[in-house]
Amino acid sequence: MHEETPRWARPAFWGVLALAAVLYAWELGRNGQANEYYAAAVYSGTQSWKAFFFGALDAGSYITVDKPPLALWVMGLSARIFGFGPWSMLLPQAAAGVASVAVVHSAVRRSLTGAHARTAALIAALVMTLTPITVAITRDNNPDAILVLLLVTAAWLCLEAVRTGRLAALLAAAVFVGLAFNAKMLQAYLAVPALGLAYLCVARGGLARRVRHLLAAGAVLVVSSVWWVVLVDRWPASSRPYIGGSTDNSVWNLVVGYNGLGRIAERAETARGLPGFEGLRGFGGFGGTPGAGRLFNATMAGQISWLLPLAALLLVAGLVLAGRRSAVQGALVLWGCWLVVHFAVFSFSRGTFHPYYTTAMAPAVAALVGVGGVLVWRACQHSRFWIWVAAAGVGGTGAWSSAVLRRTPDFVPWLSWAVAGAAAVAVLGLIMRPRLVFGVRVRARRRLGAVTALATAFCCLAGPAAYALTPLISPVRGGDPTAGPRAGSWGGQWGMFRGQAQPSALARSMPWMRRGGLAQPMIGYLERNQGGATWLVAVASAHTASSAILSTGRPVMAMGGFSGRDPAMTVGKLEEYASTGNLRYVLVGDATGPRVTGRGGRGGLSPELTGWITAHGTPVHPSEYGYASGGTLYRIG
Structure with a gap:
């Protein structure tokens, strides 16, 4: 027999999708x-x-x-x-x-x-x-x-x-x-x-x-x-x-x-090219030190950890309450295993790790909170034991959310106390509700249930919601986007990786301000003198190349790939590009972006490549394009 859909179900579903559309697409x-x-x-x-x-x-x-x-x-x-x-x-x-x-x-x-x-x-x-x-x-x-x-x-x-x-x-x-x-x-x-x-x-x-x-x-x-x-x-x-x-x-x-x-x-080589991390092994990328607590540290906690303990508790409770070989058991096994595997890999991997990887955990956390929460709520109607389980889950979630919010006291300072208060109300409501039985107290029982539900929702979701709103206010740019206030240990020289800092008005007004990782006058010079070459210029890494591609609309060669260390370019290839006229200019020693020196050459180039360029290329004097950049521009074709 076809189940009748509750009247509130579709409007609520479309409301959530509308909220998602606003959060994901606004401006x-x-x-x-x-x-x-x-x-x-x-x-x-x-x-x-x-x-x-x-x-x-x-x-x-x-x-x-x-x-x-x-x-x-x-x-x-x-x-x-x-x-x-x-x-x-x-x-x-x-x-x-x-x-x-x-x-x-x-x-x-x-x-x-x-x-x-x-x-x-x-x-x-x-x-x-x-x-x-x-x-x-x-x-x-x-x-x-x-x-x-x-x-x-x-x-x-x-x-x-x-x-x-x-x-x-x-x-x-x-x-x-x-x-x-x-x-x-x-x-x-x-x-x-x-x-x-x-x-x-x-x-x-x-x-x-x-x-x-x-x-x-x-x-x-x-x-x-x-x-x-x-x-x-x-x-x-x-x-x-x-x-x-x-x-x-x-x-x-x-x-x-x-x-x-x-x-x-x-991957020790990952750290060797980054300032302050020379020779450091297993530094764990941009998400903090590997270990069981990584997803709860200052960098990661506000991104994914809010409901992780609750999801784990509800997974265990759900498996106990679910029927054997049922659809709900299949869902709990799937999402539970999904969460456990991702948690283990993300927590203990010692290679490059970015906070945004953990978005893959969100479906499992969400499904376990939804399925497990409903199963435990139903069990609470018949057993005081499950009431205490629910109270522990809600109270623990509220306490953890309040703790995460207190790590950044200047960010919505009142919210941590409001979350803690809501958690206390929710726990008291769960414990007291069975005492209000039938008769004259039915209305009070319903009101208490509504208050408990609202307090539970607030203490569980207010913290993540506050963090989730910040990308709508602050631009999400760069290679390591995150939400929330700029807390944690990745400020200062690492701000460039967070993608939030914008050039100052003074810097934008300077005629020698770099455009696309290269000085504007140099870009203009290269555009005027590219001729029939396929590439505007060859640079060491994609950090400089990608910006120049977007600012000029022309191909720019990243000889060493993303990090500047890929062995993509050889002396033989460079000779061929120069002889065929497909490449006329090479920038050596450009200092933009993270300082990665590759295999010992200048600006990420190998000594062999640097030696060939300096021996066969002609340096372009800065006076020809009006500004001395961080590197030396050579004409090779």
Whole structure:
């Protein structure tokens, strides 16, 4: 029999989606090009289909970005249709965020029955919408928003396969994980144990049947993951871009190394190029020191940790309360395993780690709070034990939220006390409610229930909501977007990575102010003298190249890729580019961006390259373009 939808359910659902749309898309244009590294690749893809397919940083297709191109394709198609700009590039990201909220809502709703299903789904959708790091990264052009949408779609399909036992749904889930691999490589596979365990433990049919289905899904996953990898690696290296981030111009090397073990294992070379971190091993990137407490430290706590303890408690409680081999058990196994795997990898990985990676945890946290919260609430109607469990969860969440807010006392200073007060009201309401039984106290019981529910919602969501609003006020730019006040240990010289600082009015008024990582007069000189060369200039790293690409609209060669250390350029290649006239100028020793000195040369160039340039090139005197930049410009062709 078809269940009747409560009158409040649809308006509430559309209200949450509207809230998500506002948080993710309000004044996106103020974010400019967001992460210029990916923005340059999106722009280059609008100028060249070759650059589009390979995900090249420049329209001349010299080197790719350090990720597969699926997310760039989404943004690039939008930019080709509507013209390149902040809105055309970033709006698909915002749309992906809203769609992810809708998919999580549907997945949770279909895992339960009755009016409680709608309640759980609404809670999950609201929690995911208000996750601060999700708001920040969805307003950015990193691939994570597309990654999350593909993975939650895979989870939805897997839960359908668990519920119905249909192989087709499981195979479709594998396809979407494969697509997610082509957005961010091995991070997509962190969801695979959750999908596999849920189907193996809970799906219909015998064990042998479930194992056969999983093997078939594994084969589909491999094919849908590696088709682009195989095609690119079989493409003649002489007629495609160098694979950025790899050490041997191979996508396989990029998958296993830079975007694989390099994100988990110690990478001393990552730290050696950064000021103040020379020789330091296992520094953990920009999210703090590896360990069980990483996601609760000063940098990470306000991004994802607000409801993590509550989600863990509700996972255990939900598994106790759920029926065996039921749809709700499948949901708890899937989202619980998803959360545990991501928590372990993100907490203990000793390679490069950025706070925005944790947006992949948001669907699991949201689903567990929704499903587990409803199960515990139902159990509270019949057992005092579960009342105390609920009170512990709400009280603990309120206490942790208040503690996180007190770390930044200048940020909405009254909110931490309001959260603590709401938590106290909610706990008292939960404990007192069973004492108000039938008869004359029915009305009081209902009123207390409403007050308790409102206090619970406030103490759980007020902190994340306050942080989630900040990206609407402050532009989200740079390579490491976050939400909330600028707390933690990454100020000072690291402000450039936070992407929040803007040039002062004085700096903007100076005629020698750098544009695109290069001085404006130098840019003008290069544009006047490029001639028939493919590239405007060659520079050491993508930090300078991407900015110059966006400011000039012309291809700029990043000889050393993202960090300036990729072995993409050789003396032989440089000689060929110079002799054919495809490259006329090289900038040596440019000091913009993070100081990465690569293999011992100047500005990221190897001694061999620097030696060839200085021996065969002609220095351009600064008087020819009116300003002495941080490096030396050589004419080589």
